[in-house]
Structures are given as C-alpha cells and as structure tokens.
Amino acid sequence: MGYLDEPRNIAKLRKVFYLSLGIVVLLEFILIKREHIDFSIEHIAEFPAFHAFYGFIACALIILVSKFIGHLFLMKEEDYYD
Amino acid sequence: MIDWIPPAAIFILGGLFIPLFKGRAQKMYILLLPAIAFTSLLSTTHGTNWVYNYLGYELIFGQVDKLTMVFAYVFVIMAFIGMLYALHIKEQGQHISAFLYIGSALGVVFAGDLFSLFIFWEIMAFSSVFLVWYQKDKASIDAGFRYLLVHTAGGLFLLGGIVLRVVETGSIEFGHIGLDGLDSYLILIGFLINAAVPPLHAWLSDTYPEATITGAVFLTAFTTKTAVYVLLRSYSGTEILVYLGAIMALYGVVYAVLENDIRRLLAYHIISQVGYMVAGVGMGAAIIGGFAQMQEVATPGQMLATNGAAAHAFAHILYKGLLFMGAGAVIYMTGKRKLTELGGLYKTMPITLILYMVGAFAISAVPLFSGYVSKTMVIAGAEKSHLTLIFLMLTFASAGTFLHTGLKLPYFTFFAKDSGIRVKEPPLNMLLAMGVAAFMCILIGVYPQMLYNMLPYPVDYHPFTVGHLVGEMQLLLFTAFGFFLLLDKLYGERTISLDTDWFYRKGSNVFMWFINGPLARGSQWPVDVCMRAISFLKWFSKNPVLAIMLFKDSLTLRFFGHIGSRTQTDSIRYLEDEKKHYPRDPVKRNPVGDSLLLALMFMAVYVMYYMFAA
Structure with missing residues (x-):
C-alpha cells in the first residue's frame, strides 16, 4: 500500500493545496504596498494577483485549445507513418 | 604563450x-x-x-x-x-x-x-x-x-x-x-x-x-x-528572433499537451525552452567589439536579455539533461515509454522521482531551483524593454512548462493509476549522474551569483525580491489548480501528433512516386525509341534495295489492293514470302546497286540541303 492509496491522505493533501493557494494571494496584498494601480497594459504585471489569474487562465487555455486543435487534425493513429 | x-x-x-x-x-x-x-x-x-x-x-x-x-x-x-x-x-x-x-x-x-x-x-x-x-x-x-x-x-x-x-x-x-x-x-x-x-x-x-x-x-x-x-x-539584436522565440516557446507547450511518449513530451519542451533563449538573443544588442565596450552602448534591457539567454542555456542544459535522465531511467527499467502504459511508480522508484522532480522544478522556475534565476532574466529583459506582448507570451509558456514537465508527466508516470509495474531503481551510475545534475540545479538556484559572475555583462538583476517570488508562486500554484481541475482532459491518448515533419515524411512518398512513375517511364521512352531505330537500321542496312522494294510493294498493296498482275491473295502471299526470306543475298543479286543507291541518297540529301539551307 502506498501513501496515496489512502483516500484520507489525498483529502489532507488537497486541503493543504487549497490553503496554499489562498496564502500566496494574500501574501501579495500583505507584503507589496502599492500607492496607486496603473491600469495601462504596460504595467499589467503589477495588477493585483495578476500572476494567479494569468497562471490559471494560461493553464486552462493551453489544455483546452491544444486538445481542440489536436482532435481537429493533429492527432493521428500511432501507425500513421508506417 | x-x-x-x-x-x-x-x-x-x-x-x-x-x-x-x-x-x-x-x-x-x-x-x-x-x-x-x-x-x-x-x-x-x-x-x-x-x-x-x-x-x-x-x-x-x-x-x-x-x-x-x-x-x-x-x-x-x-x-x-x-x-x-x-x-x-x-x-x-x-x-x-x-x-x-x-x-x-x-x-x-x-x-x-x-x-x-x-x-x-x-x-x-x-x-x-x-x-x-x-x-x-x-x-x-x-x-x-x-x-x-x-x-x-x-x-x-x-x-x-x-x-x-x-x-x-x-x-x-x-x-x-x-x-x-x-x-x-x-x-x-x-x-x-x-x-x-x-x-x-x-x-x-x-x-x-x-x-x-x-x-x-x-x-x-x-x-x-x-x-x-x-x-x-x-x-544578437535581430528583431525577428524576438517573435520567433516567443512563438517557439508557445509552440512546444501546445504540442506537449498532446504527447503520450514521455521523451517526446520533454523534447517539445526543449523547443519551448530554447524559445526563451532565441527571444533573449533577439532582445539583446548586436555584439560588435568586446563586452567591455558593449557595456557602454547596450541598454539595461538588452544586457539583461543577452545575459538571460546565456544563463538560461547554462541552466537548461543541466535540468534538461536531468529530466531526460529521469525519463530514461524509467524507460530503462520498465521498457515502457508511454504515459498510458505507466503509473504508480513512486512506490518503487522514489529516488528517481525525487531527482526527476528537481529537474522539473528547475525547468518550471520554482524559486531556489536553477530555472528561476535564469528564465526570469529573459522575461525581465522583455519587461524592461517594454515588450509587453513578448512578456505575456513568455509568461504564458512558463505556466505551460510547469503544467507538463512538473505536473502532467510525473503525475501520470509516478502517480495516477497503479500500472502494476514493480521495478527497482536504475543502476547506481545513473542515479549518481542524476544526483550530480540535481545538485547543480539546486546550487545555481540557491547561489545564482556563481552563474551571474560568468555572464558576459555585469549583472544588475535580483531574482529574490518579494515581488518576483510572490508572482512566481502564484503563477505556479494556480497553474497546478488548473491542472487538477482539468485532470480528466489530460490523460494520455494513444496517438501521435502531426508536425512539420509531415511534409517530408509524407512528401517523400510523393517524391518516390514521381521517381518510380513519371520519371522512370519518362526516362525509359527515349531509350525505347533509340533501340527501335537501331534495330530498324540494322534490318534496313542488310539489303537496302530489297527493303525499299518491300516498302513499295506493301504500299502498292495497301492502295491498289494487288501488286502488279497478281490477284489479291497471291499478292499477300508473295509479300509475306518476300519478308520471310529477307534479306536474301544482296551482293549476288545486285552488286552495284547498293553503292549506287547510297550515292544517290547522299546526293539527294545534299541537293535538299543546297536548295533550302545554303
């Protein structure tokens, strides 16, 4: 039996993971003081929680768009070239 | 000396x-x-x-x-x-x-x-x-x-x-x-x-x-x-490379989603990572003269980009080597190379898993691992040169890198379903090599000054600021969040993906068809024509007079229906008989005729030539 065969352990890990998501966003608001927020595209990296949003959106887009294109025409049977 | x-x-x-x-x-x-x-x-x-x-x-x-x-x-x-x-x-x-x-x-x-x-x-x-x-x-x-x-x-x-x-x-x-x-x-x-x-x-x-x-x-x-x-x-400083590099970084990431073969997935990430370096090359300043003089003319953004490209190449060689060694160890021990065939290996290959993960964290730019101190240099170079689009594309690809190399590959290889495979750790020399590479990845990540001192320009870049650290951790953790939400979309599929090699792999079939078909037939045709001409001339020269008479007779037969005073059936039989006995005995029958005929033919040709050409 491995550690991850136990559902209880997985639930525990999941809680830690969600907690860390919250902490890392909170940290930004605690540690980084901004006098004003510049809403021009040039300073997009300085938007509050920009990296959190961007990471999530990038991840979702990469998976969905790639799989879409893949199933559209890129993915072929394994013996395609034989 | x-x-x-x-x-x-x-x-x-x-x-x-x-x-x-x-x-x-x-x-x-x-x-x-x-x-x-x-x-x-x-x-x-x-x-x-x-x-x-x-x-x-x-x-x-x-x-x-x-x-x-x-x-x-x-x-x-x-x-x-x-x-x-x-x-x-x-x-x-x-x-x-x-x-x-x-x-x-x-x-x-x-x-x-x-x-x-x-x-x-x-x-x-x-x-x-x-x-x-x-x-x-x-x-x-x-x-x-x-x-x-x-x-x-x-x-x-x-x-x-x-x-x-x-x-x-x-x-x-x-x-x-x-x-x-x-x-x-x-x-x-x-x-x-x-x-x-x-x-x-x-x-x-x-x-x-x-x-x-x-x-x-x-x-x-x-x-x-x-x-x-x-x-x-x-x-350095060639603008088109900036865009080629950024596209490259994304291109590899897109294909890595579709891949089922673990080393091919990693190979697409080489393309993606080299994209950062190529973009860094494009964002740098043209290197004319030594770096000491260059320092005076290059902007901080340009110096950061060139340094970043060099530093990332350094870090990349070590972590990519480590990742390929980890994947290689899995293939060496299990004999399997596809995500759909692997799974649950963490139980018996924990050391390989840990060493692989060091490489995965390094390529994903997790703080305190080597990629973090080099990749962010290139991205910061883009930011400093106000190339916002490039900055966004490269950051996008960063998320994709962690998604595949840091999450998808290890998850489906070492965790996920238990494939039932129970293999030991690889041989000691393989583990040692991975250990040395992992040590280098961490050393560079913890003590980047060692790498920075080697770079062509003096480095004025601090990776461990609060802003960088928090931003990077957000990016990584929320990528992981997306991964677990969309996990059921990510299972390996037993397919291969078409890429630009299709053009020469399938194109070669067209080429071979052309060689074996039209080209082969086309080149045979003139040969056939010449061979026939030769055999005709050989036949003709055995007795030209009789040959011409035969032509004459067969033409007469075709137009008049008979030859001379013979009936039609007699004419046909006569012609067949003549053809069968050809060439008979040319010399005895007409000793002067042949040479006379040749002389006449030559003169006819000469007259024609004289009339029309000369």
Missing part, C-alpha cells in the same frame, strides 16, 4: 583512444577526459589563440571571451554527467561518437572563423546521429536518416551563406553578422535549423525520443545550445 589545449581536441582526439582501454580502466578514462578538459578551461586565456594559416586564411581554434566560457563550462560539466550516466554501456562506439559530438560542439564554441565553425558543425551532425542509430530498431534508423537529411540541408544553407560572405567581405572572421543580404539570411537559416525554430524544428521531436537512453541525454544538451551560442554571437 599558449598553456591550454582547446577542449575540442581533448574530446575528439581523446575519444579515439577509448578502444585501447578495457573494463574499469575504460570507465575511468571516459570520466577522466571531461575532468582534464575542465582543468584546461580553468587555465584558458581570453583573446585569440590557436591560429593556423591555411590557404591564406586564418583558422582560429581558440577565440575566447566571457560568452565562450559560459557555454564551454556547461558543455564540459554536462559531458561529465552524461558520461557518468552512460558508464554501464558496453558499446565503445557509443562513447566514441558521444566524445566526437561533444568535442565538435566545443569546437564550434571556440571557433573564431567561419571555416572551422562549419567543419565542426558538420562533425556534430554526423557524430550525433550514431547516438540515435545505436538504438538499433527500425524507428530509430529511419529517424536517424531523417535527422541526417535535415542537418545536411541545414549545413548546405550554412555553407552557401559562408561562401557568399567570404567572397563578399574577403574575410572568414566569425563575429557579428546581422541581417543584410542573401549570405546573412542563408547563414541564419542554417543556425535556426539547429536551434529547432518552428517550422524548422521537427527533426528534434522526431529524433530525440528514438535515440538510445544515454545518447538522448547528450543530444538534448549540445546541438540546440551550440545554435543558441552562434546566434548570440552573430545575430
């Missing part, structure tokens, strides 16, 4: 002596060579060394500055790690070709002229293909030939460009080239093929997964990074 030996010579000449040693002595020897090369590097003098006159041109085998040394050090370190990983291999040929390959890559890095650069460039292609062929199955032999064809084509582009350039400038010096004129475009294409820039990249993802387990580790390190080096040297 020259008191160091070019490391290229140590590897190329040293490699040839491998067969003289047996057993343990041989193992010692192949580990000793990189060590000797390393000590040689320590005593290297900057400037122009090892110059030879050849046909009135100066061949330079030791052009050295800080940029050279960054690549030289990491090449030699990686050579040691790769050799340690391959120590259990009994085939000497594999070791020799690896040494030739590494030596020629170093030769390119130290080359100060275009001729010796080209020669080493070609040795690199022809020695590395054996690291593929030693896998000895049909897939690898085919892939090896395709690899060779692509690199030969690339080499020809390079050669064409070099020849044009030498004719134009009269100098074979290798320095800044930049984009002007046909020669510079041809050289750039040659370089871009080796850097695997789409659409010229398919050789990489096609070949590397088919290479031997140990050979692939070498392949990941040298070809593309040598290309990055020559691009840095001669095409």
Whole structure:
C-alpha cells in the first residue's frame, strides 16, 4: 500500500493545496504596498494577483485549445507513418 | 604563450583512444577526459589563440571571451554527467561518437572563423546521429536518416551563406553578422535549423525520443545550445528572433499537451525552452567589439536579455539533461515509454522521482531551483524593454512548462493509476549522474551569483525580491489548480501528433512516386525509341534495295489492293514470302546497286540541303 492509496491522505493533501493557494494571494496584498494601480497594459504585471489569474487562465487555455486543435487534425493513429 | 589545449581536441582526439582501454580502466578514462578538459578551461586565456594559416586564411581554434566560457563550462560539466550516466554501456562506439559530438560542439564554441565553425558543425551532425542509430530498431534508423537529411540541408544553407560572405567581405572572421543580404539570411537559416525554430524544428521531436537512453541525454544538451551560442554571437539584436522565440516557446507547450511518449513530451519542451533563449538573443544588442565596450552602448534591457539567454542555456542544459535522465531511467527499467502504459511508480522508484522532480522544478522556475534565476532574466529583459506582448507570451509558456514537465508527466508516470509495474531503481551510475545534475540545479538556484559572475555583462538583476517570488508562486500554484481541475482532459491518448515533419515524411512518398512513375517511364521512352531505330537500321542496312522494294510493294498493296498482275491473295502471299526470306543475298543479286543507291541518297540529301539551307 502506498501513501496515496489512502483516500484520507489525498483529502489532507488537497486541503493543504487549497490553503496554499489562498496564502500566496494574500501574501501579495500583505507584503507589496502599492500607492496607486496603473491600469495601462504596460504595467499589467503589477495588477493585483495578476500572476494567479494569468497562471490559471494560461493553464486552462493551453489544455483546452491544444486538445481542440489536436482532435481537429493533429492527432493521428500511432501507425500513421508506417 | 599558449598553456591550454582547446577542449575540442581533448574530446575528439581523446575519444579515439577509448578502444585501447578495457573494463574499469575504460570507465575511468571516459570520466577522466571531461575532468582534464575542465582543468584546461580553468587555465584558458581570453583573446585569440590557436591560429593556423591555411590557404591564406586564418583558422582560429581558440577565440575566447566571457560568452565562450559560459557555454564551454556547461558543455564540459554536462559531458561529465552524461558520461557518468552512460558508464554501464558496453558499446565503445557509443562513447566514441558521444566524445566526437561533444568535442565538435566545443569546437564550434571556440571557433573564431567561419571555416572551422562549419567543419565542426558538420562533425556534430554526423557524430550525433550514431547516438540515435545505436538504438538499433527500425524507428530509430529511419529517424536517424531523417535527422541526417535535415542537418545536411541545414549545413548546405550554412555553407552557401559562408561562401557568399567570404567572397563578399574577403574575410572568414566569425563575429557579428546581422541581417543584410542573401549570405546573412542563408547563414541564419542554417543556425535556426539547429536551434529547432518552428517550422524548422521537427527533426528534434522526431529524433530525440528514438535515440538510445544515454545518447538522448547528450543530444538534448549540445546541438540546440551550440545554435543558441552562434546566434548570440552573430545575430544578437535581430528583431525577428524576438517573435520567433516567443512563438517557439508557445509552440512546444501546445504540442506537449498532446504527447503520450514521455521523451517526446520533454523534447517539445526543449523547443519551448530554447524559445526563451532565441527571444533573449533577439532582445539583446548586436555584439560588435568586446563586452567591455558593449557595456557602454547596450541598454539595461538588452544586457539583461543577452545575459538571460546565456544563463538560461547554462541552466537548461543541466535540468534538461536531468529530466531526460529521469525519463530514461524509467524507460530503462520498465521498457515502457508511454504515459498510458505507466503509473504508480513512486512506490518503487522514489529516488528517481525525487531527482526527476528537481529537474522539473528547475525547468518550471520554482524559486531556489536553477530555472528561476535564469528564465526570469529573459522575461525581465522583455519587461524592461517594454515588450509587453513578448512578456505575456513568455509568461504564458512558463505556466505551460510547469503544467507538463512538473505536473502532467510525473503525475501520470509516478502517480495516477497503479500500472502494476514493480521495478527497482536504475543502476547506481545513473542515479549518481542524476544526483550530480540535481545538485547543480539546486546550487545555481540557491547561489545564482556563481552563474551571474560568468555572464558576459555585469549583472544588475535580483531574482529574490518579494515581488518576483510572490508572482512566481502564484503563477505556479494556480497553474497546478488548473491542472487538477482539468485532470480528466489530460490523460494520455494513444496517438501521435502531426508536425512539420509531415511534409517530408509524407512528401517523400510523393517524391518516390514521381521517381518510380513519371520519371522512370519518362526516362525509359527515349531509350525505347533509340533501340527501335537501331534495330530498324540494322534490318534496313542488310539489303537496302530489297527493303525499299518491300516498302513499295506493301504500299502498292495497301492502295491498289494487288501488286502488279497478281490477284489479291497471291499478292499477300508473295509479300509475306518476300519478308520471310529477307534479306536474301544482296551482293549476288545486285552488286552495284547498293553503292549506287547510297550515292544517290547522299546526293539527294545534299541537293535538299543546297536548295533550302545554303
């Protein structure tokens, strides 16, 4: 039996993971003081929680768009070239 | 006074002596060579060394500055790690070709002229293909030939460009080239093929997964990074490279989603990572003169980009080697290479998992691992030069890198479903090699100053600011969040993905059809015509008079229905009889006739010629 065969352990890990998501966003608001927020595209990296949003959106887009294109025409049977 | 030996010579000449040693002595020897090369590097003098006159041109085998040394050090370190990983291999040929390959890559890095650069460039292609062929199955032999064809084509582009350039400038010096004129475009294409820039990249993802387990580790390190080096040297500041690099970074990420083969997934991430370096090359300043003078003219953003490209190449070679070693260890022990066939290996291969994860964290730019201190330099370079689109594209690709290399691959290989495979850890030398690479990844990540001090420009960049750290952790953790939400979309599928190699893999069928069909038939036709003409003339010359009479008679038969006073049936029989007995006896029957006829024919031709032409 491995550690991850136990559902209880997985639930525990999941809680830690969600907690860390919250902490890392909170940290930004605690540690980084901004006098004003510049809403021009040039300073997009300085938007509050920009990296959190961007990471999530990038991840979702990469998976969905790639799989879409893949199933559209890129993915072929394994013996395609034989 | 020259008191160091070019490391290229140590590897190329040293490699040839491998067969003289047996057993343990041989193992010692192949580990000793990189060590000797390393000590040689320590005593290297900057400037122009090892110059030879050849046909009135100066061949330079030791052009050295800080940029050279960054690549030289990491090449030699990686050579040691790769050799340690391959120590259990009994085939000497594999070791020799690896040494030739590494030596020629170093030769390119130290080359100060275009001729010796080209020669080493070609040795690199022809020695590395054996690291593929030693896998000895049909897939690898085919892939090896395709690899060779692509690199030969690339080499020809390079050669064409070099020849044009030498004719134009009269100098074979290798320095800044930049984009002007046909020669510079041809050289750039040659370089871009080796850097695997789409659409010229398919050789990489096609070949590397088919290479031997140990050979692939070498392949990941040298070809593309040598290309990055020559691009840095001669095409820094070329704007198109910024966009090509950013597209490259995304391109590899898109394909990695679709991949089921673990080493092919990693191969697509080489393309993605080299994209950062190519973008960094484009964002830098053209390197004219030494770096000391360059400091005065280059902007901070440009210096950051050039430094970033060099630093990322350094870090990349080590973590990518580590990732390929980890994937190789899994394939070596299980004999399986597809995500759909693997799973649950964490129970029996925990050390491999941990070492692999160090590489995965490094490539994903997790703080305190090497990628974090190098990749963010390139991204910061884009930010500092106000290239917001490039910044966004590169950050996007960063998320994708963690998604595949840090999450998808290890999840489906080591966790997910239990595949029932129970294998042990790989041999000790493999684990040790991975350990050394992992140590380097962490060392650079924790103490980046060591790497920064080697870079061509002085570094004014601080990776461990609160802003950088928090931003990076957000990016990574929320990528992971997306991964777990969309997990059921990510299971490996038993497919392969079409890429630009389709054009030559399927295109070759069209080519072969053309060769076997129209071209073969077309070339046979004139042969047939001539053969028939010959046999006719042979037949005709046996008795020209009778032959002409036969023509006359058969024409008469066709138009009048009979010959002379004979009936139709008699005429036909007569003609057949004459044909059967042809040529009878020409001389007896008409001794003068033949020569007279020939003389008449000649005169007729002459008259025609006289009337119409003269």
